[in-house]
Amino acid sequence: MSDMTADLSARMAGADRLIRRKRLVSIGAPLAVLAYLSYVFFAFDVIGLAERARVDNAMTLMRDTYSYKTVVSRNNRTGDLTIAKEGERAGLYPEGTSPDWVMPRGQTTEIDLADGHYVRFLPERAAIYHHPDFGDIRVQVTSGVQINLPESEIPDWISYSKARVDITTEAGRLTMTRAKTEVFRYFFGWELFWFTLDSPYHGHSVVAILFGPQIDPDRSNIAGAWHDFWENPLWHHAQVFWALGETILMAFLGTMGAALLALPLAFLAAKNFTPIMTLRFAVRRVFDFVRGVDALIFTILLSRAFGPGPMTGALAILLTDSGSFGKLFSEALENVDSKQIEGVQSTGAPVLARYRFGVIPQITPVLLSQVLYYLESNTRSATIIGAITGGGIGLMLTQAIITQKDWEEVSYYIVLIVVMVIFMDWLSGILRRRMIKGNSGG
Known part of the structure; x- marks a missing residue:
């Protein structure tokens, strides 16, 4: 009888130890994970990383992955105006031509960015960005780049220094330095992926290329279109x-x-x-x-x-x-x-x-x-x-x-x-x- 009692006591003691060990593991493991995550939080300076994050830059880069931009650029020294898709020479609009949302008017040029946003290039190396909810923002090149806003009132979507101004909104972007002023308007898609503006096949549909009349008198449609696509100077x-x-x-x-x-x-x-x-x-x-x-x-x-x-x-x-x-x-x-x-x-x-x-x-x-x-x-x-x-x-x-x-x-x-x-x-x-x-x- 005493042997049975001793055996039962030993089993109960073993069960108690097992329960305590499992309880310790169930409590200790989450605490260890929490301690490790706390260490990681401070060791990698998560708070500082969040403060240094530039969400506007990230959004601009993200938008560039699925859209293309048409760049309207003015040389601030000579006043020359150029318009190019992706800012590339192969996407350059011929002189005297422009998309319907760019309106040159003598010494001024108005650029419609849609949704009430527009940019106006002014004489004397100045430009105005009109934001429907914020009003007019005037930037001008003097000894440096000046903006008509006190530094305390500059919103987060404007990056300003004496050498450069960047105004980035959901409608587009204005960038001004002493050398040039640029406006970027984004459109969905990968423009000029098939043909550049200087290709005779640009703007023609697949049906027109395959079954329509000969577009380039020196080449057949299929051979010419394939050559211009394969040798595309923008997408390579x-x-x-x-x-x-x-x-x-x-x-x-x-x-x-x-x-x-x-x-x-x-x-x-x-x-x-x-x-x-x-x-x-x-x-x-x-x-x-x-x-x-x-x-x-x-x-x-x-x-x-x-x-x-x-x-x-x-x-x-x-x-x-x-x-x-x-x-x-x-x-x-x-x-x-x-x-x-x-x-x-x-x-x-x-x-x-x-x-x-x-x-x-x-x-x-x-x-x-x-x-x-x-x-x-x-x-x-x-x-x-x-x-x-x-x-x-x-x-x-x-x-x-x-x-x-x-x-x-x-x-x-x-x-x-x-x-x-x-x-x-x-x-x-x-x-x-x-x-x-x-x-x-x-």
Whole structure:
């Protein structure tokens, strides 16, 4: 009886300890998470970050990704007026012409920004921005740039210094420096994506180009339209698609080269194929080293050694993935069925034939699935690597981001990168299913 009582007491004590431990974990874990989040809040200066945030700049950049701007610019020294879509020479309106919302009137020019907003260029290097809810805002170039508002009354949507004034609203933007005054009006879409203003095919529909009369007397409609689209000086379609090809090639060469390099070395790292522990240990540590160093680090090192270019990026991918493939392939080799190898050996086949017909067919599904998966993954990685090595779509994306000029180009490149990754994922999935099923069915 006493033994039963002691056993029951021990069980109850154990249950009490378990309950206390679970209660401690249920209370301590949220407190630990809360303490960590509090540390992050102060360590990363979230309050200061919120104070330094420029929402107006972010909104301007965001709007640039899905819209285009027509720029009305006046040289403050000569008074010359130019109007250009995207501010580019290829989008320049011919002299004496303008859109219907720009109205030159002698020495003054009125620019309608819609919704009651308008800008009026005045003589003597002055301009007025009319805001329907705020009134007239006059800016003028004297010794510097002056505004007719006390600094205490300048709203958040106006950025002012002695060298520059930026008035940014939902209708448009006015920028004035000592050299020039510019007005930006935004329109939805990517204007001049197909043809620039100097192309005879600008403004013509697809139906008119395909089935209508010949537009350019020197070229057929299809050939001429394709040439003007492909060689578009604003969007650079030819260079963009060439860069996409470089990115895919970089990923393909790096992935396939890593697989070819890792497969023979994997035999040296597998226990059932390399009984020498010292050699096996050395090969495995090499695999650990090359896959432990990120491809970006190899990219920086190789770019200093071999210079920029897509081949440098392919070598960086090759080095990193050779370690990953070596580990995966060696583990697959250690799990092969020895009976199939013995069956090939019983026919009197040499060593290479035993590997070819007894080992490779068993690990082929693993090899194919891993290689194709890494190929799809490296297509994304090649975008970032290309930004460092100076090749592929990554370089063009980085250049477009750094210049902060045409953010619609940034969104164009991002869309193409997403489509490229989706395509590679779809293609690798098809190849993986067909090859593995074909091997298993045979």
